[in-house]
């Protein structure tokens with residue numbers, strides 16, 4: 268003989284199932300939140316790691332201007348972009364930095380060769396790191412001063 272559930276029993280059964288379902292939902296939400304935090308932490312640290320590696324491995328090498336803000340003379344965390352100012356392409360990280368160059372061209376577009384002390388335009392310079400592990404950028408007018416600065420053998 269099949270057991271028939273009374274209305275009361277049926278309601279109770281439904282309540283238990285509802286609870287289970289809510290629990291699954293809650294756990295799912297918690298899990299997604301946890302995953303989101305993990306991804307965030309990973310992403311942040313990946314950038315940190317990449318930046319740390321660059322500051323150490325790029326010393327003594329020519330640095331692509333896309334990694335530098337030429338207004339701030341800094342190796343940047345995120346890629347910079349080129350802007351054409353007075354027929355020269357400068358790499359900057361923000362519109363604020365573009366403003367620096369536009370408004371104070373003499374001060375920001377030019378710098379001195381870190382080795383020879385000659386005045387050079389940043390747009391035509393070779394870029395390098397000032398120190399290993401530092402994010403400060405120095406500029407060179409040619410291969411020769413570049414190589415000398417890093418104590419490399421000059422041909």
Ligand SMILES: [Zn+2]
Nearest residue numbers: 336339360364
């Ligand atoms: Zn900048």
